[in-house]
Amino acid sequence: MLDISNATVVTPKGISGPELKAITVLIEEIKKRTGIELPVVEELLGSSNPMIIVGAEESLKELIKPYTSLLSTLEKPGREGYRILVKEDRLPVILIAGADSRGVLYGIGKFLRKLIWDRGSIKIEPFSISSTPKYSIRGHQLGYRPKTNAYDAWSIEQFEQYIRELALFGANSIEILPPRTDDAPTSPHMKVDPLEMMIKLSEIIDSYGLDVWIWYPNMFSEEEYREGSCLKREIEEREEIFSKLKRIDAVFIPGGDPGSLDANTLFEWSEKVYQILNKYHPNAKIWLSPQCFRPTRKWLDDFYSNVRREPEWLGGIVFGPWIKTPLPELRRIIPEKYPIRHYPDITHSLHCQYPVKDWDLAFAITLGRECINPRPRAEKHIHNLFAPYTVGSISYSEGINDDVNKFVWSDQDWDPETPVIETLRDYTRLFISPRFTEEIAQGIMALEENWEGPLLVNDRVDITLRQWQEIEKSASKDVLNNYRFQMNLLRAYYDAYIRRRLIYETELERSALEILKKARDLGSLKAIGLAEETLERAKKNPVAHEYKDKCWRLADELFKNIGSQLSVEKYNAIAWDRGAFMDDIDIPLNNYRYLKLQFDRIRKMEKEEERLEAIDSIINRTNPGAGGFYDNLGNPGSWKRVVRSKMWEEDPGYLGSPLTVFTPYLLHINKELEEQLGGIPLSWVNSIATLYDTPLIIKYEDLDSCSDYKLKVTYIGSLGGRIKLIANENYVIHNFIDTRRKVLTEVFDIPKEVISSGRLTLKWVADDGERGCEIAEIWLIREGK
The missing domain is CATH 3.30.379.10 (Chitobiase/beta-hexosaminidase domain 2-like)
Structure with missing residues (x-):
């Protein structure tokens, strides 16, 4: 030494x-x-x-x-x-x-x-x-806008420090945003005017000799584009911004998310943008992405036809979220002269480009889409799988929650052979303390393992917390006040708290259902009263409340230290699903809400037999009857009948394979809508889906070929729109039905002639331009002879 x-x-x-x-x-x-x-x-x-x-x-x-x-x-x-x-x-x-x-x-x-x-x-x-770096583009998007979970609270000095730290791990590009995007114009946290901050960030990035990229979405429709006043306003805005920024190396215009222009219009408009850009930054180019929420064949054909014309103003193509074309295929389509830049979503855990594999429902509805999410092993795998088709990446980030992932990507863009544990050791040594290099690096790896497999049986969660508590006990004040340490410590406590609650509340629901089974002996009203009392214990006699208190104290510190907004009410986060995961720390982890609504309905029934039948319906909600089959398809444990041509390791973006989709939004709907739907069972909050034109295929074998069956399906419309169901390749069970923004439970007849072989293959396909198919539950019910 x-x-x-x-x-x-x-x-x-x-x-x-x-x-x-x-x-x-x-x-x-x-x-x-x-x-x-x-x-x-x-x-x-x-x-x-x-x-x-x-x-x-x-x-x-x-x-x-x-x-x-x-x-x-x-x-x-x-x-x-x-x-x-x-x-x-x-x-x-x-x-x-x-x-x-x-x-x-x-x-x-x-x-x-x-x-x-x-x-x-x-x-x-x-x-x-x-x-020497392997890839020529290595960077991250830092958006100063209200939608982010921390950046809007940062000062100019905090931005400079963070840009500096990213550069210390090899970043050479920073992508900034214009003042007007798909967002509110300002936030209560902002210390600087958005345009002033943009100008300043360009100067800071340039002072380090790094490239300045701008993510510049089109915030107008096809119809508005044809209006002279709209076009004039948009051109004047870009003229002002491009003329005021000291440095611009590239402008990235997404095809969608947001944006809704036809592909031909997108290219026509982008050339106009380039002409303005070229006046002030003659070496800068325009980069485009084929991002589109509803990509029809025509839209994609037009986009690629325009690329094949090889416009001189086009600098390259960006591969990001909501792109239907897989990256290897995109590379084959795009002329070789144009580089492809990866735009990986490293900030989200669900409803995103690379969702967490086999995530437990309890984490999905509490931690949600934008939580503190160190995923070092997964990020390295995703990076290394796709990097050979690109010249590097600039990540999509919505705040500080993905901090670890940023440094993993930068290190992998520099050298994809770098073990992630080496990156984490460097990260800990430089940013937290050399005294805990190994302990914290391994602790971050353990946080990723917390998310692997069913939470009920994942004992590692409790071990992980004890390891972090050991570090916490011997850490100095500087370490305890370090926001990077605090973020990881918060996750360790949060994960353990959710597991303790899940074990407790799962058992409470089981006990409540056992009481309901005795309703004919106890009487309906007494049974639901006792069952409700049992479920209420989760609130009246909570477990591990000291873990929750610790999480809130750490959340307070993170807001003070780095502007991290983990609650809407307490820290003025913009929305519950924008990093405010502390607001859902006590959301029920069992079917309490669904059962409570059923109990309230039953109490309004006048006849005892009617009440008992309603209770029986609760108990047997998922029972397909003798000789039948039921699957909660949001649970990967129910996927034994699902046909998969690819596994996560080769398709982490699920462009060609089924995935679990979570809809925690259903737990945040208003009471009136909840009652209209008859309550929200948790089995609706996770579903199976396929994206775009990838079919969803489920196979049944060993069926009774002499019996008719009924097929009952719950469709969730958070992703999809019009979908069609075919049995055994040629029997149309239903033609295209619209599921968009709906929850539909439909029943269909399957005559015995369709399954004369004892086999039934169900194939769902989405219509052209739709985002995919999504199913929560499926019952195959054998009809009595």
């Missing part, structure tokens, strides 16, 4: 711009952590103190002459790369030589990531490395 607490930094003479900025980063980041401000000189001194010689190789030529032979043992790096040599000797020397100014910054980043620091102390293990 080399002690460099009294080192001197040696730089070439006359450096400026991003190279000088990189040296500033080195000095400032060391001082923040250690209190030591290393002196900076421009020539080699005859001192016995350690030297850190740093700069671009071209400008370092004279300074590194005594060490040329040592440096030559390391491979010469390519563009944006660096060489680092830590020489332990009587006179310790550290060389950080960048291939260019960016290489200097990234070399300094690597050096800082390996430091063992403390107040008044800087140490490092000797090492040497030559490194």
Whole structure:
């Protein structure tokens, strides 16, 4: 271990711009952590103190002459790369030589990531490395808008620090947003006017020598585009923004999400945007994506036909959420001259591009779509699967919740061979504390494992919490007040709290149903009264409330430290599904709400027999009868009859395979709608789905070929629209029906002639331009002879 607490930094003479900025980063980041401000000189001194010689190789030529032979043992790096040599000797020397100014910054980043620091102390293990990034685009979107779960609360200084930290892990691009997107114009958290912030961010990004991208959606319809006043307004807005920003390297215009232009109009408009852009930033290009919420064959054909015309203003194509064409196929379609940039959604856990595999319903309805979501192994796998078809990525992010994932992607974009545990060790050492490098790195990996498999039987959740509590017990005040530590600690407590509740409330529901089974002996009203009392224990005698209290204390700290808005009421988050997962920490994890609504209905019935029949319907809601079959298709455990041609490992975006879709929105509808639907059983909140024109296929075997059957299906319309059902390839059970924004339970006859072989294959297909098929429950009921 080399002690460099009294080192001197040696730089070439006359450096400026991003190279000088990189040296500033080195000095400032060391001082923040250690209190030591290393002196900076421009020539080699005859001192016995350690030297850190740093700069671009071209400008370092004279300074590194005594060490040329040592440096030559390391491979010469390519563009944006660096060489680092830590020489332990009587006179310790550290060389950080960048291939260019960016290489200097990234070399300094690597050096800082390996430091063992403390107040008044800087140490490092000797090492040497030559490194060049694999992919040319490496970045993240940082949107200053109300929809995000933290960015809108940030100051200019917080944005600069975060951009700097992303650069230390190899990011070379930052994507910013215009003031007007699919969002409110401002938020109560904003400290700076959105346009002013955009201008400032462009200056900051440029000062580090990084590329400035703009995500610029079209916030007007096809009809509005044809109106002269709309076109004039849109052109004037872009003229103002492009003229005021110091640097723009690329403008990314999504085809949709948001945006609803015809593909031909999209290209026509994009050329107009380029003409404005070119006036102020002549080297910048327009990038487009075939994103479209309802992609018809015509829309996609028109989009790709326009690309094949090879417009000069087009810089490349972006692959992001809601693109029907799989990435390998997209690469085959797009002319080779155009690069493809990945736009991965690393911020969401459900209803997204790469949902969590086999996520437990209890997590989906509490943590929700935009929670703290470190997924290091999954993110590496997704990155490495698709990266070969791209020139790199700029991620889609809605806040600080995906912090770990950002650094995993940047490290993988630099070198996809990097083990994620190495990234997490660097992340912990640099951003939290070298004292807990291994403990926290492994703790983050454990948080990802918390989400694997059914929560009821996942004992690892409790072990993970105990590991984090052990770190918490011995951590310093600085660590305890570190927002990155707090985010992960909160997840450990939250996961354990939800598991404790799930075990408790699952047993309460089971007990309540057992009481209902005795209704004929107890009397209907007494039975539902006792059953309701049993379910109410979840509120009256809660479990692990100390875990929940801890979560709220950490949420308070995160709001104070980084502007993280984990509650609508308490922290002014924009919506419950926009990172405000603390608001759902106590949402029932059993069918309490559904059963309560049934009980209220039963109490209004006048006749005892009517009440008993209603209770019997509750008990037997999922019973398909003797010789029948029932599947809750939102539960992967019920997928034994589902036909899958691909598994998650080769299709994590589910463009060609079925996936579990969660609709927690059903638990947030108004009381009137809930009553109209007859209550919301939890089996409606998770369903099986296929996307676009991928068929959903379910096979039954060993059926009674001499019996007629009835097929009962619950359709959920959160994704899909018009869908059709065919049996055994040629029997149409129903033609296209519209399921969009509906919950439909339909019953169909299956005559014995259809299943004369004892087999039944059901195939659902979506109409052209629809987003897919979605089914929550299915009963196959054998008819009595």
